[in-house]
Amino acid sequence: MKRNRLSACILAAAAALSVVPAAHAADAPAASQLGSIERAQAKRASALLERAVAYLQKNGPEQAFAKFNEAGGPFVQGPYYVFVVGLDGFMHANGGAQLGLVGKNEIELRDAAGKPLIRDLLAQAKASANGTVEYRWLNRVNNHVENKFSQYHKVGKYIVCVGYYTPRGSVEEAQELLDKAVAFMKKSGDKAAFAAFNSPQGGFTHNDLYVFAIGIDDGTYRASGDSPQLAGMEVRGLRDAAGKPMIEEMIKLAQQKGSGVVDFVWRNPATNAVEQKHSLIQRVDQVLLGVGYFSK
Incomplete structure (x- = not known):
């Protein structure tokens, strides 16, 4: 019985290593191949978000939004792209160019499951300047609707976001x-x-x-x-x-x-x-x- 309890504790600890937050993924032991893959996705999204925030802060909204919207530009990397929402729900940039969202107020935008995506994002950003929102969205790379997590960072009156897909x-x-x-x-x-x-x-x-x-x-x-x-x-x-x-x-x-x-x-x-x-x-x-x- 003691051996079973010990084994259970060891396995539980090993499982916990596979869910280290993305911010610390680079320092985490590779306890789970699948968890490592997911952490790599989150880490890539986080890196792109950091670059986008830095670019916006250095170059200002007009130049940054044009660059974020640029097809094939440095802020569009396959399924990873930047989108920017104003605190009023206005979509200033969207590298995914889905549904012609840019240049309109999208506060009523809902995901594939009917979730009020922008309202949820605004509410969460009001409570915390950094975070993650989960929703269902079309992956243009494989044309499948999948689970998606978008990391966000509030910069003044803008919310800069980059997402990654986690299919179930x-x-x-x-x-x-x-x-x-x-x-x-x-x-x-x-x-x-x-x-x-x-x-x-x-x-x-x-x-x-x-x-x-x-x-x-x-x-x-x-x-x-x-x-x-x-x-x-x-x-x-x-x-x-x-x-x-x-x-x-x-x-x-x-x-x-x-x-x-x-x-x-x-x-x-x-x-x-x-x-x-x-x-x-x-x-x-x-x-x-x-x-x-x-x-x-």
Whole structure:
């Protein structure tokens, strides 16, 4: 029992490393490949925001807004671009050039889910000069509506923003990835499967989805696409953020029914928030394979 508690504490600490705030991402240990990818996105957005703020402060609004709106300019980098909103909701610049937003008051603008994006941004900026807002927006690079986080910095009467996308895996995508992992393991054997599941290039990660494998007999990780360094660690005693013995439930489900779903609450490395998570699991001999997805 003591060993289980110790393993749970170690794993929880390792998981926490994957959700270090973006401002400290450069100093954080690489505890999670997926978390590291997300932190790299946030860090890139933060770097572009800092450059934009500095440019605005040095060159003034007129020159800065023209530069931010410049297609193919230095402030448009694929899905990363600068947009600037006045404290009255007027859109002064938008490198994404979506819906012809520039030059109009967009205080009533809503995201793809109906959220009052600009009103929320203005309310948050009123309370804090720096921060982050979350919403659903079209990613012009892949033409998909995805979760997006925009970091903002208030400069006088302007709010300068840069966002980054954090796509969420669906239950259908999670099931598809699990089926793929089960088929691969049955065909290629344990050793090759665990190596592939642990590798970022193994083909078993997608957006925020990854495959994990746990021994049914000993409760130890065989593989985890999120944190491959945890392979070999006993995790039977691990509990979720609400104290639920999630791994024990997965093992019992695998033993009794062979497959199913275990629901729990867990910190999402992409949003840095505790959210509902659902792990689809399936037994393959003495190993349970799983893929979890987040929902709000």
